[in-house]
Amino acid sequence: GAGVSQSPRYKVTKRGQDVALRCDPISGHVSLYWYRQALGQGPEFLTYFNYEAQQDKSGLPNDRFSAERPEGSISTLTIQRTEQRDSAMYRCASSLTTRAEAFFGQGTRLTVV
Amino acid sequence: DAKTTQPPSMDCAEGRAANLPCNHSTISGNEYVYWYRQIHSQGPQYIIHGLKNNETNEMASLIITEDRKSSTLILPHATLRDTAVYYCIVRANDYKLSFGAGTTVTVRA
Numbered sequence: 417g418a419g420v421s422q423s424p425r426y427k428v429t430k431r432g433q434d435v436a437l438r439c440d441p442i443s444g445h446v447s448l449y450w451y452r453q454a455l456g457q458g459p460e461f462l463t464y465f466n467y468e469a470q471q472d473k474s475g476l477p478n479d480r481f482s483a484e485r486p487e488g489s490i491s492t493l494t495i496q497r498t499e500q501r502d503s504a505m506y507r508c509a510s511s512l513t514t515r516a517e518a519f520f521g522q523g524t525r526l527t528v529v
Numbered sequence: 530d531a532k533t534t535q536p537p538s539m540d541c542a543e544g545r546a547a548n549l550p551c552n553h554s555t556i557s558g559n560e561y562v563y564w565y566r567q568i569h570s571q572g573p574q575y576i577i578h579g580l581k582n583n584e585t586n587e588m589a590s591l592i593i594t595e596d597r598k599s600s601t602l603i604l605p606h607a608t609l610r611d612t613a614v615y616y617c618i619v620r621a622n623d624y625k626l627s628f629g630a631g632t633t634v635t636v637r638a
């Protein structure tokens with residue numbers, strides 16, 4: 417596609433439910449990143465993939481958060497047993513290589529009620 | 530990555546140049562200065578980056594001081610569509626972007 421595509425754009429879920437957020441990066445981009453952004457703050461790094469390998473997951477808040485990119489393209493960020501504090505905008509980005517400029521998607525707005 | 534300091538907000542007049550300062554006094558030799566911006570609720574957008582030489586592209590110019598402890602992003606002719614949060618980021622040769630609070634720039638007609 418022309419840009420990084422994320423789905424769904426909006427997700428409302430009840431506390432305790434699991435959610436899966438999808439990211440479709442720009443075709444051919446090797447590097448993929450997940451960030452989380454609270455209202456009024458800058459994006460906060462969560463995790464990074466190089467091809468299908470998860471190279472860094474140091475930003476994942478706890479073990480309820482996980483991410484995968486099994487074929488080195490589409491990625492899924494999964495949050496298990498959601499809590500209200502998980503409510504935020506989740507943004508995916510991709511870049512051609514590790515050091516190239518990153519292109520961000522429109523994000524998924526997650527609301528846990 | 531080195532920490533950056535930016536003013537929280539600034540206004541500028543439409544059609545005039547906007548000069549956005551950034552301090553990064555602890556920058557090390559292999560760290561680049563990157564600028565991104567975020568318009569309303571959209572995803573961050575890359576603007577420009579540099580190591581020690583001044584850089585210019587179709588969006589902006591980046592002026593880095595000789596000691597590399599500070600830099601200025603210049604939007605040559607600000608338009609209303611340039612209203613956004615601008616992030617100055619210092620980044621080594623790795624993958625991670627560490628966003629701070631940025632500068633909220635409001636362009637006024």
